[in-house]
Amino acid sequence: MNDVLNALLMIMLVLNLFTLGSSRLVTMIRIVAVQGILLGFLPLLFHERLTIPVAVATLSAIVLKGSVIPAIMLRALRDAQIKREVEPLIGFLPSIILGAVGTGVALLFFGQLESGHQHGGSFIIPTSVATIFVGFVLLTTRFKAISQVLGYLILENGIFVFSLLLIEAIPLVVEMGMLLDLFVGVFVISIITNHINRAFSSLDTRKLVSLKE
């Protein structure tokens, strides 16, 4: 099981780097969607039997992350009529390198930490840390509101990877609550981005600087 799991986690890490290198926002949204679908399937590896609650949780996670949230984001993108992230704080290639270095460091440090426990030998913790790092890079170096939301989603994905270690500790009610919060969060944020676009004729968050001391 660990081999399959590790292979899927490696794909996660590669997808992270793709998001860092892509300037087209549509591509970024699609990559994050693929990541979400992949993540949705991962919990199945940890259950011996497919019970109804597990099936419900898996299905809702896949539908939400793979299709509902990307649809909301794509709609926001269409309304704003923008296609690319231009002039990020750190260029696309340097971002990839930064992400790769971060991933390497995470694998090196946290890879050792985990051995000795029951999930020893898997890359769950390093993947989680690396994905959170990539999310932060996107959040802090991109200026389009949509890129920042994507960064937040990747950050959430990284945290979700960590939760794979704790599957038996998270009850269905709480898991559904988390998904609901994520959905409402993206929904509210997309409304606000729409209003930002209407009020400022742009999705550039550098224009939001009126409030300061």
Add this chain to the structure above:
Amino acid sequence: MLFTLVLFPLLIAAVALVVPWNRWRPYLLPLLGTGHLVLTVLILALPGWNVNYDWVVLDGLGKLIILCVSVLFFFCSIYAVGYLHYWKDKANRIFVACFSGLLGLLSLVIMSHHLGLLWVAIEGSTLVSAPLIYFNHNKLSIEATWKYLLVGSVGIALALLGTFFLAYSALAGGMPATLSFDELLKGAPGLSKTWLRAAFILLLVGYGTKMGLAPMHSWKPDAYGESPGVVGALFAGGITSAAFLALIRIYQICQAAGETAFASLLLLILGALSMAVAGIFLIGQKDLKRMLAYSSVEHMGILAVGLGIGRMAFFGTLLHVVNNTLTKGVLFLSTGNIQRAFDSKSTDVVRGAFRRLPISGALLLAGFFAITGSPPFAPFVSEFSILKGALDSGLFLVAGLFLILLLLVFVGMGNTVLKAVQGRAPQGVGDTAYRDGFYAAAPALGLMALVLLLGIVIPDPLRQLVDGAVQALEGQP
């Protein structure tokens, strides 16, 4: 019966979404405020009504905080009627629904004894409060809402990671992973120390963002500044108190695990930093609402310092949660009135509030004296008690710094408030027809009366509640 405290507000929120009459919809809020307060008092008074569930428990700490939030909401709900009638041309469907929903989610936060559920409720409260900040629908409020959502969401995401770390610390300590607060508390001595410390840091950053501790406070002046005063009151008194309770829960686990020293040090550092940052930004502050936001940062700092001091200051700290909530209510509600009467919240325009709005002007001044810890108002008692706790614990440096920073805040805030209330109102600019009415003045007066009363004497039932909360915090059943 505990679930009614969550479900009743959510029911009213649903009704608000359905009701088509913009003019009558605001009256749902006093209905909810009264109902919630009555339910809370009944549950506190009749032990038979307080039946606990696995994850939803109203313990000593919860009893104190829920009463606090419920009382504040009651006064805010009356004020909101007047506020929404003043802006009768604006649609208030979303406002009323979110305002009600927020109360339900805060109640859930306060009663959660499952850290996952706690997180879900706190994240939910962030999301429903975003439209409240955006009520005015202008460029500035969009900016404030965006910053609130982004900073808040990232902060809360870190809290989620911290929550998972905490569950993993049980696994790494050789126990089954769990997110149940009571199980974690019971198994605390066996938790893996490394993971527990990492979890505490992340949760402190995460829930500290929600409280508005420096340096995670950046969203706070913007959000408080641009949202309606009544929303600011509920933020500064309600959401922050609930977030502080979430932090107390984590502190309790650290305490049971024998990591009090580690947790206390971090709390003292962040608390003192918050007080210092607030003091610096209060000096020369022209914007009344941003001033209140920094005052809120300061008081979150005081709470963190109080918790960090430990046992000796627990009573003062928990009493200060009550006093801060009530006093912030007075300040935000009266400032809201002043802003509407002058059509501005900057002291460049707002002068002579005493003359134009005798009640709100006087309340702002009295509220300022109260929040800065002047006798005979309630915060004096709790701040003094925290100071005494620091001295009794031998933390003389903390006590000295605490006093200096309180003085700094007094000077900075006093300068702004006195400018606003004294003198003569400017002619020609910033005059509107708005004057104090029943809905505008009565709730703030009611809160002020409570602040004064609690400063003179702490009634026995309240003392018992605070004592009960202290016992729960110390880990006694």
